[in-house]
Amino acid sequence: MIDRAVRPELGAMVRPLHGGDVWDNPDVNDYSSNVNPLGPPPRLKDYINEAASDLHCYPDDCCARLKEAISSRYGVGMENIIVGAGSAELIRLFPEVFISPGDKVVMPRPTFAEYAFGCRLMGARLVDHVLPEEHDFALDVAELAAKLDGAKAVYICNPNNPTSRMVSRRDLLDLVAEAARKETLVFLDETLLELSSRSKELSLVQEVEGHENLFIIRSFTKSFAMPGLRVGYGFGPKAMLRYIDTARLTWNLGTIEQRVATRLMEEEQGHVERAVKMLEGEKRRMHARVESMMGKVPLPDSYFFFAPLGSLGISSTEFRRHMLHHGILVRDCSSFGGCCSNYTRFCIKTPDLNDEFLDALSCAVDDIAQGRS
Ligand SMILES: Cc1ncc(COP(=O)(O)O)c(C=O)c1O
Structure with a gap:
């Protein structure tokens, strides 16, 4: 009866998926949502x-x-x-x-x-x-x-x-x-x-x-x-x-x-401005390192990467799993539809955290090349 009562528009819909699902992965470093890398203002x-x-x-x-x-x-x-x-x-x-x-x-x-x-x-x-x-x-x-x-x-x-x-x-x-x-x-x-x-x-x-x-x-x-x-x-x-x-x-x-x-x-507002400055510098530094491991990746216009996975030969879902294995949560882009299941999205954070991200990426790329799951 409920299936007949529900508005027809809603009947066939499923809730959209998003990044930032840290509640299922409490100990990870979350690179899947694009928030200020300095965290909230200390006050x-x-x-x-x-x-x-x-x-x-x-x-x-x-x-x-x-x-x-x-x-x-x-x-x-x-x-x-x-x-x-x-x-x-x-x-x-x-x-x-x-x-x-x-x-x-x-x-x-x-x-x-x-x-x-x-x-x-x-x-x-x-x-x-x-x-x-x-x-x-x-x-x-x-x-x-x-x-x-x-x-x-x-x-x-x-x-x-x-x-x-x-x-x-x-x-x-x-x-x-x-x-x-x-x-x-x-x-x-x-x-x-x-x-x-x-x-x-x-x-x-x-x-x-x-x-x-x-x-x-x-x-x-x-x-x-x-x-x-x-x-x-x-x-x-x-x-x-x-x-x-x-x-x-x-x-x-x-x-x-x-x-x-x-x-x-x-x-x-100063907190936001400090983050903007840091993100701009880190974007260029990360881009060079990311490209050296993942092949050609467009320089983001903004402060997060949308990187093709073609050179690694795996899907967005698989890449997320590999990165999680090394403590990093990235966005599985399959829910965006179309070719996005061949891309991953990750943000930019502070220099120290980005170094950890890049180390994890290097391990994940190595795992993938060696066929380790
Ligand atoms: C492009 C874009 N717009 C809007 C939102 C919604 O953000 P909030 O409701 O937290 O303001 C998000 C959240 O991920 C987003 O990525």
């Missing part, structure tokens, strides 16, 4: 303790203080800001507000699985835009724009998860303008941009009020290495955010999350 625990008063009251449903902090950091009006329990909540909310059954949604592939999941849940008709493996998965914006006729929305992740490729500001603005002409909404995920050295140059956050079709998400998760506290935020034109804010869950952010995130936004 995070103080902020949490200080925030723990007033839990007998409901949280501020408007998140006013946090929005003020975001507003002054980005120079964007408070009415252009929404906050969520992780950017994951905003990814789910967007199709709940704008997608009706049968709506066409254009989705680059591969990309973060939650977008398609949220759209499918609302009955969207997804049109894939397959990113070309032969061009290192670079997004050709003109080709994407050519698919927008009759589309309700198009998704872009910049930099893209899992490919680590970035799209230029010019290309993004062209796409947003073309989408506006076709009455298509643009969902732009910048959650991975803040830890990239080109964040200021590529971000469209300051553009939202001038573009009626643009919605952007960001997150505290990556920048402050705190996936365990759920805080994300989004930017959009007032007219759009009015609807998204109406639809969101009441009290979606607890008092601790609101207060901690406000302190981080106001006082800990």
Whole structure:
């Protein structure tokens, strides 16, 4: 009976898979999720303790203080800001507000699985835009724009998860303008941009009020290495955010999350900047070493690697198992579909940890060459 009662969209769906599954592998060094390699700011625990008063009251449903902090950091009006329990909540909310059954949604592939999941849940008709493996998965914006006729929305992740490729500001603005002409909404995920050295140059956050079709998400998760506290935020034109804010869950952010995130936004930007500097240097150092063991690997645009496994002759799932054997968790990319089962994704951390990673990689490559399982 339940199978007949469930909404047809949900019947055939399975939950998306993600990296960071350390709860099954407690002693590993986690290279499968892309968070700030310096860890959370050292004062995070103080902020949490200080925030723990007033839990007998409901949280501020408007998140006013946090929005003020975001507003002054980005120079964007408070009415252009929404906050969520992780950017994951905003990814789910967007199709709940704008997608009706049968709506066409254009989705680059591969990309973060939650977008398609949220759209499918609302009955969207997804049109894939397959990113070309032969061009290192670079997004050709003109080709994407050519698919927008009759589309309700198009998704872009910049930099893209899992490919680590970035799209230029010019290309993004062209796409947003073309989408506006076709009455298509643009969902732009910048959650991975803040830890990239080109964040200021590529971000469209300051553009939202001038573009009626643009919605952007960001997150505290990556920048402050705190996936365990759920805080994300989004930017959009007032007219759009009015609807998204109406639809969101009441009290979606607890008092601790609101207060901690406000302190981080106001006082800990230096922590993010230090990480960005370190990641840039480590990326080049790691790239040379990784290529010497894995053959040709594209230099990531961003701060995580998407590396082909062709020269090792094994699948993403097998590679993950080999690395786990040496204490390192990497992302099994098979769930991204298509050719991704021939790629692995791993992040960049501090020099010491990266040395451990490179030693483990060398052992794993040796195991594979020797046929050890
Ligand atoms: C590209 C991208 N966007 C959004 C998210 C969701 O992050 P959070 O809900 O922690 O903000 C993730 C998490 O892995 C991600 O990789």
